[in-house]
Amino acid sequence: MARKFSLHIWVSLLLAFGLAAGGCAQQSGPAAPPGGAPPAQGSAPKGGEFRINMSTEPDTIDPNRANFTTSILVASQVFEGLLTYDKDLKLVPGVTREVPSVANGGISSDGKTYTFKLRSGLKWSDGKPLTAKDFVFTIKRSLDPKLAAPYANTLYDIQGAEAYNTALGTKDARKEASDAQLAALREAVAVTAPDDGTLMVKLANPRPSFLQLMALWVAWPVREDIVTQFGEKWTEPPNYIGNGAFVLARWAHNERLEFTPNPNYHGQKPNLDKLVFLMISDANQAYLAYVNGELEATAVPDANTKLVMADTSLANQTVRYNELVIFGFEFNAKSPPFDSAKVRHAFAMGVDRNALIEKVAQGVGKVAYSPVPPGMPGHDASVGKEFDFNPAKAKQLLAEAGYSDPTKLPKITFSFTDTSSNRIRAEFFQGQMKQNLGVEVTLDPLDSRTYQQRFNAGQFQMVYGGWGADYPDPDNFVPELFKTGSGNNHTNYSNPQVDVQAKACQSETDEAKRLAACAQAQKLVVGDQPWVFLFYRERFWLLKPSIKGFQVTAKDQLPGNRFYNQLYVQK
Amino acid sequence: MFVLRRVLWLGPVLLSVSFITFVLMHLVPGGPWDSDKTLPPAVIENLNRRYGLDQPYWQQYLSFLARALQGDLGLSFIRQNQTVSEILLQGLPVTASLAVLALVLALVTGLTLGVVAAFRQNTWVDYLCVAFATLGASTPSFVLGILLVLTLALGLKVVPTSGWGQPQHLVLPALTLTALPAAYIARITRSSMLDVIHQDYVRTARAKGLAEQVVILRHVLRNALIPVLTVAGPIGAHLAAGSFVIETLFAVPGVGRLFVQSVLARDYGLIMGATLFYTVIISLANLAVDILYAVVDPRIRY
Amino acid sequence: MLPLSRGTGTVALELPGARGRLRRGLWSDALRRLLANRLAVFGLAVIALMSFIAVFAGLLAPHDPTFQDYGAVFEAPGQNHPLGTDNLGRDTFSRLLFGARTSLTVGIFAQVILVSIGLPLGAVAGFFGGKVDNSLMRFVDIIYAFPDLLLIILLRSIFGGSIFMIFVAIGLVEWTGLARLTRGQVLNLKGQDYVLAARAMGARWHEMLARHLVPNGISPIIVAMVFGIPRAIFAEAALSYIGIGVQPPTPSGGTMGPEGYQAILAFPHLILSPALAIGVTTLAFTFLGDGLRDALDPRGYR
Numbered sequence A: 001m002a003r004k005f006s007l008h009i010w011v012s013l014l015l016a017f018g019l020a021a022g023g024c025a026q027q028s029g030p031a032a033p034p035g036g037a038p039p040a041q042g043s044a045p046k047g048g049e050f051r052i053n054m055s056t057e058p059d060t061i062d063p064n065r066a067n068f069t070t071s072i073l074v075a076s077q078v079f080e081g082l083l084t085y086d087k088d089l090k091l092v093p094g095v096t097r098e099v100p101s102v103a104n105g106g107i108s109s110d111g112k113t114y115t116f117k118l119r120s121g122l123k124w125s126d127g128k129p130l131t132a133k134d135f136v137f138t139i140k141r142s143l144d145p146k147l148a149a150p151y152a153n154t155l156y157d158i159q160g161a162e163a164y165n166t167a168l169g170t171k172d173a174r175k176e177a178s179d180a181q182l183a184a185l186r187e188a189v190a191v192t193a194p195d196d197g198t199l200m201v202k203l204a205n206p207r208p209s210f211l212q213l214m215a216l217w218v219a220w221p222v223r224e225d226i227v228t229q230f231g232e233k234w235t236e237p238p239n240y241i242g243n244g245a246f247v248l249a250r251w252a253h254n255e256r257l258e259f260t261p262n263p264n265y266h267g268q269k270p271n272l273d274k275l276v277f278l279m280i281s282d283a284n285q286a287y288l289a290y291v292n293g294e295l296e297a298t299a300v301p302d303a304n305t306k307l308v309m310a311d312t313s314l315a316n317q318t319v320r321y322n323e324l325v326i327f328g329f330e331f332n333a334k335s336p337p338f339d340s341a342k343v344r345h346a347f348a349m350g351v352d353r354n355a356l357i358e359k360v361a362q363g364v365g366k367v368a369y370s371p372v373p374p375g376m377p378g379h380d381a382s383v384g385k386e387f388d389f390n391p392a393k394a395k396q397l398l399a400e401a402g403y404s405d406p407t408k409l410p411k412i413t414f415s416f417t418d419t420s421s422n423r424i425r426a427e428f429f430q431g432q433m434k435q436n437l438g439v440e441v442t443l444d445p446l447d448s449r450t451y452q453q454r455f456n457a458g459q460f461q462m463v464y465g466g467w468g469a470d471y472p473d474p475d476n477f478v479p480e481l482f483k484t485g486s487g488n489n490h491t492n493y494s495n496p497q498v499d500v501q502a503k504a505c506q507s508e509t510d511e512a513k514r515l516a517a518c519a520q521a522q523k524l525v526v527g528d529q530p531w532v533f534l535f536y537r538e539r540f541w542l543l544k545p546s547i548k549g550f551q552v553t554a555k556d557q558l559p560g561n562r563f564y565n566q567l568y569v570q571k
Numbered sequence B: 001m002f003v004l005r006r007v008l009w010l011g012p013v014l015l016s017v018s019f020i021t022f023v024l025m026h027l028v029p030g031g032p033w034d035s036d037k038t039l040p041p042a043v044i045e046n047l048n049r050r051y052g053l054d055q056p057y058w059q060q061y062l063s064f065l066a067r068a069l070q071g072d073l074g075l076s077f078i079r080q081n082q083t084v085s086e087i088l089l090q091g092l093p094v095t096a097s098l099a100v101l102a103l104v105l106a107l108v109t110g111l112t113l114g115v116v117a118a119f120r121q122n123t124w125v126d127y128l129c130v131a132f133a134t135l136g137a138s139t140p141s142f143v144l145g146i147l148l149v150l151t152l153a154l155g156l157k158v159v160p161t162s163g164w165g166q167p168q169h170l171v172l173p174a175l176t177l178t179a180l181p182a183a184y185i186a187r188i189t190r191s192s193m194l195d196v197i198h199q200d201y202v203r204t205a206r207a208k209g210l211a212e213q214v215v216i217l218r219h220v221l222r223n224a225l226i227p228v229l230t231v232a233g234p235i236g237a238h239l240a241a242g243s244f245v246i247e248t249l250f251a252v253p254g255v256g257r258l259f260v261q262s263v264l265a266r267d268y269g270l271i272m273g274a275t276l277f278y279t280v281i282i283s284l285a286n287l288a289v290d291i292l293y294a295v296v297d298p299r300i301r302y
Numbered sequence C: 001m002l003p004l005s006r007g008t009g010t011v012a013l014e015l016p017g018a019r020g021r022l023r024r025g026l027w028s029d030a031l032r033r034l035l036a037n038r039l040a041v042f043g044l045a046v047i048a049l050m051s052f053i054a055v056f057a058g059l060l061a062p063h064d065p066t067f068q069d070y071g072a073v074f075e076a077p078g079q080n081h082p083l084g085t086d087n088l089g090r091d092t093f094s095r096l097l098f099g100a101r102t103s104l105t106v107g108i109f110a111q112v113i114l115v116s117i118g119l120p121l122g123a124v125a126g127f128f129g130g131k132v133d134n135s136l137m138r139f140v141d142i143i144y145a146f147p148d149l150l151l152i153i154l155l156r157s158i159f160g161g162s163i164f165m166i167f168v169a170i171g172l173v174e175w176t177g178l179a180r181l182t183r184g185q186v187l188n189l190k191g192q193d194y195v196l197a198a199r200a201m202g203a204r205w206h207e208m209l210a211r212h213l214v215p216n217g218i219s220p221i222i223v224a225m226v227f228g229i230p231r232a233i234f235a236e237a238a239l240s241y242i243g244i245g246v247q248p249p250t251p252s253g254g255t256m257g258p259e260g261y262q263a264i265l266a267f268p269h270l271i272l273s274p275a276l277a278i279g280v281t282t283l284a285f286t287f288l289g290d291g292l293r294d295a296l297d298p299r300g301y302r
Helices: A002-026 A069-078 A132-143 A161-165 A179-188 A210-214 A224-235 A283-291 A302-310 A341-349 A353-360 A391-400 A420-437 A448-456 A478-482 A496-507 A511-528 A561-566 B002-027 B041-050 B057-069 B084-119 B124-138 B141-155 B167-197 B200-207 B212-241 B244-249 B256-265 B268-296 C004-014 C016-036 C038-060 C092-128 C130-145 C148-159 C163-174 C176-190 C193-200 C205-216 C218-242 C253-262 C269-296
Strands: A049-053 A083-085 A091-093 A113-117 A191-195 A198-202 A246-252 A256-261 A274-278 A297-299 A318-331 A412-417 A441-446 A462-468 A531-543
Touching (some): A049 A297, A069 A256, A069 A274, A113 A210, A132 A198, A341 A531, A391 A420, A420 A441, A448 A462, A448 B256, A478 A496, A478 A511, A496 A511, B002 B268, B002 C130, B057 B268, B084 B167, B084 B256, B084 B268, B141 B167, B141 C253, B167 B212, B167 C269, B200 B212, B244 B256, B244 C218, B256 B268, B268 C130, C016 C269, C038 C092, C038 C269, C092 C130, C092 C176, C092 C205, C092 C218, C092 C253, C148 C163, C163 C218, C176 C218, C193 C205, C218 C253
Parallel strands (some): A412 A462
Antiparallel strands (some): A191 A198, A256 A274
């Protein structure tokens, strides 16, 4: 009897569920294409709010100390750098009047001196004037070893920068520096403000992608008097003074951030009254909050893709775009059997990428054969097609490598950070190897820090990993990941020919020659298959039809976050 | 006297817990600066110095103790602009309000169901109560949580799906949080009631012709409450420490998420602070239970 | 407060000399009573069936539980797949059968470890009281408070994510609740008249513990253990939710829960089948626990 009762409860819950799910579909409003072109400035209706989920509390919102997406996302609403990006990720002036170039005299002919001309009448959000001196302070602050900015090394091209930031040495080679010595090193960093409207930066060596680096958060301006006066508390509103389109009005820790328009912003002032970032970590819950009208935009949880596509009104609210992010299965080139290129090629051809994207991921994502993603200079769709799914060829290659009996391969352990989506991809790989090649793979799920430590120390055989661009230039992909000894080359991959091309890709001043070197480097890397390049990540979101002026780029922290000032609510 | 002794015992307990935790967290692989993007060695050294991680372990531990004695639990790595004490104090009222609500709900539901079931043993009322208790104990909280969201938030539209700040935000997490302890208390109450009902002194009391209400109140409930108290203490402490799953599910900014987040991020400062905080809560809850024992059952001597 | 002296008539039967003669009768009585209890028999039958499934999962499953069929991803229940398929096109029914093996192993072995630590510690603490009690209970406080997640991550990093590791870890950190419960029961019973009588007659402490205190105080403990089995399965599920679950592709009730949860809105069958399986298992253990408690009661009033 009790058993019947408990079954009955399940059935009624099931019914409740069914009804509720039915309800979702009905109340999602009239179908309308999301986004749409932004209206001319001034014509958009004012007011309203836009609520979006940022998932977790940022570890800091100090732009100079930012290391993670959440931090950059928050700072990006409140700060604006010298340069910024348009919707096609081309560099455009931020607080400067123009993008420096050799033609306009902003870059010296030897490529080592950069001059930034600031707009006139710039103000901080509290109304005080913003000058080039603020940028001098900021860049030196980012390099201060006592601030310990994680991205400080992106500024090392500046004369004196590396010496200052590394004055305390490393764990294995510690150095001490007195306050006077540090002050002298700080003084020697070649960033100066000849006048309030001019910033001059001298480089130690030419770095063609330097302007991209100056658009990063380490160079977003913070105010000396605020930082000095409030210390760690300077990031709490109302101390959090910036120069971007919004100001931070409220920060309920671990719960929400609320922004209001900055009346002193030099560019297009926001149409919205309020911008809200919520911290809902559970993806299903965020989705339900959207359905229930508590959010204006949400990510669609992986498993819900088909549900959304089949729902006529939800299908019209989707926002899909590819990001500058590559995912793949990475080999440790020093760990047998992956020291053999033939084995790597065999494994690559044993993976059915289309099954992963079309079936398992339900069509979200774009199949990849090479590292540089589409939407970036240097992407080449023709590279790497020879490693497409081909189990017969794969078995033949294994035999050529001496493993005609795949059970004779050394034990293969595949490590990954234990999240639900990684788990699916790891199990997919395991199934592919077993079903297509007869190879047994042991899976090793790890918590993120254990995984990262082993990965960084090269203690793995194979991993599932990815790489996202910090800035849209191929030098942030091929040299960063595959040059011998590069900080983010964890696969022990080394090819002297790649190194030559990678170096040119980073430092050649003739842009055409440089891009050719990047392309050549990518071709060589793909030929060696240090990774099985799998897919470029795609975002799959929903946006309420009432929200207009939504504009995404391939390098957003949250969809559209570069242009939230253009959003407006259509009643 | 007894209470004073127990409070004094807190010192050695805290010391041992802090030591074990310190050793364990440095034995666990991975450090706070490990991330998918590798930081250069010089940057890592700068970070270590900023947070005093460049010192030898024994020195780090001693300076932690010295600071902790003055009430300073140090800095967090996952919330860099706040101190550990600030973070805990922000989460505490949130978790505490949920915990109190959930505990009261669990005791009321659990005791009622348990007592009713015991007095109607082997009738359909009993089976109904047992079934409820089993269901409560056998549904994972994230499933129960989402079912409540679908029915109460999306279906009936009486509460929001998640979030914090208004009274209606308490409803879903408190209900989800209550299910398991309510079921557990119902079971424990029922079985210990049955034990007591059939004790000789209860029969005797009935035989003496005492009114049924007096028998139940004076003899049965009082004695049957002891096992319930034993579990209510740890349940209360558990609730006070917060639930990772439920706080995550409902985006509640409590302390429950902090324990897991700090361990997963190797946030050494927050791990130590949160653990000591948890230890104090557990110890005080257990002390309260022991005092209650003595009140309920005068035969118990310490 | 109670007419204690009147109870001695029953207690006489329980005295050490008399007990030896009665024992066989007591156990066969208990078995007879257990088998007469329909719900308990039902519970026993379900557990036997689960154990059978767990042992012979390989023969019963219609499909290889790890075989991925990309042509049949997220299929609804149908002829070929009675409970549908998951995100990799694997047969949910087969995974559930194999998952029963994992979950039962985790649940039962974690309980064995937990009981073999918690029961003796709690009984000894409650029985001796004073200094022994105090130091043991402070030890319990320490174990209870220290961050078990750190220990689990450490054990995993050393021994890997095998199922064996999961239940050792759960057993090692979860015994404290049982210890406190046992202690509370023993404290309560210690003051009962028949125990006082036994002591007065010079029974040795281990005899009293084994013959009187543990058997008489066992029912809430059995209830706690029965609840402990699904709790261990939940603990495993929570670990998967946090991201330190059992090594794939091994299916388990615990991992199938969070896996199904990801798809709860679109494909509810993926969460309902493991949740139902856990529910039925819990129910079975509950009925068996109740039956056992009634059957083992020396007074045999039910």
